[in-house]
Amino acid sequence: MVRCTCGQCGREFAMPETLQVGDLTRCDRCATFFRHRPLPAWAKLSLAAALALVVMSLAWNVRFFRAYGELKRFSRYWEQGDIVAAAREITLAAFDVPESATVGADATFVQALNLMRRDRPAEALAKFMQCRGALPESVDIDSLILQAKSAAAFKARNYDGFLLAAAALHQRQPTDASVEVQLASALACKYAQTCDTKFRERALHCLRQAQALPGKSADFAEYESRILQRIESREILSPEEFHRRFPQGWSPQQRKEETL
């Protein structure tokens, strides 16, 4: 047994061997304390706070993770050309992240495109106007607005408005076959409405121009036959009515047969 003084508390004690902790000799009581040194309450609180921060960080940002997933799915659907699913996903993302002006504008834009596809141009126009100025310059929003305007005017039987929007669009994109044929459609409407042959001649001229242009869409021929039917009959049919009456399509030859 060795008699020694604790370097920590100054107490004299006897031990079979001296216990060195650090540079000092400690008594058994002090050594036990050091081996089980308690964490101060505030340090425990700090650790608890660090763990709470992990939970808070996840909980606070969970909607952003949801939005991230929705935006990833949106990109996939967009690349696949599935506008309906893409619009659904980006709308959900915009709902989850109302702070993001970019996501909001993108969502409005895709919703507008979806409305255009569902033949609801007036609502699409309102959406296009809403996101105007918030989209990248690569998006030709003004042309889309004119397209929506012309489609909305046609649906409302406002043929002056239709012609105005189609002509403005033609000025922006003079070499686009679909724009050329849209102008032909507006002129054909005006001919049907006024019987002014000036509109008829211009409509036929635009059709010839459109035929000569490259990059015609798959439904070009059908659109062309609708315009020719409009000029021939001076009757303005909606696409649905046209399909109902002429399920096999329409040609000038058919018109001759009809009159006979």
Add this chain to the structure above:
Amino acid sequence: MIIVPGALIGWLTFPGVIVHEAVHLLFCRLAGVAVPDVRFLRCGNPAGYVAHEPPTCLRTAFLITFGPFLVNSLLCLLICFPAFMPIHMLGVTLPFNYVLLWLGVSIGMHAFPSGADARALLAQARREAAAHPLLALLSYPWAGAVCAANLLSVVWLDYLYGLGIGLGLPALVFQP
């Protein structure tokens, strides 16, 4: 010239010092290693320390060296990942997320153990290499890395590590 801003950064990241020392103390308790003195935060270099008796076995030495590093790194990752994503991916800048990032990166910046702990681990690994070859094999590179990190702390490697874990990794994972 480097010491002054380094100390300033040390103070700016004080939550990391407190967490590191608290976790270090916890691991010492867990291993039954006596801790005669502990400072969770103080003026000077180091900003905090846990003075403990030399570990008696390799397992203990590895635990009290690697444990705080692992806990600090994990806390940094788990706090920063969710907070960084909205800023990086969605451009959403909420003040609370910046607070979370500061706390997370601060904890990450103080993940590395001290050089003294690494040297103690190295000595223990040499002593017990035959008894615990696998743990010794892990301990050599780990202790070497800690020694190197301590040397390179003059060029703020420890702070760069916190930034890398807290901001760099999420930026790598979340690609636009």
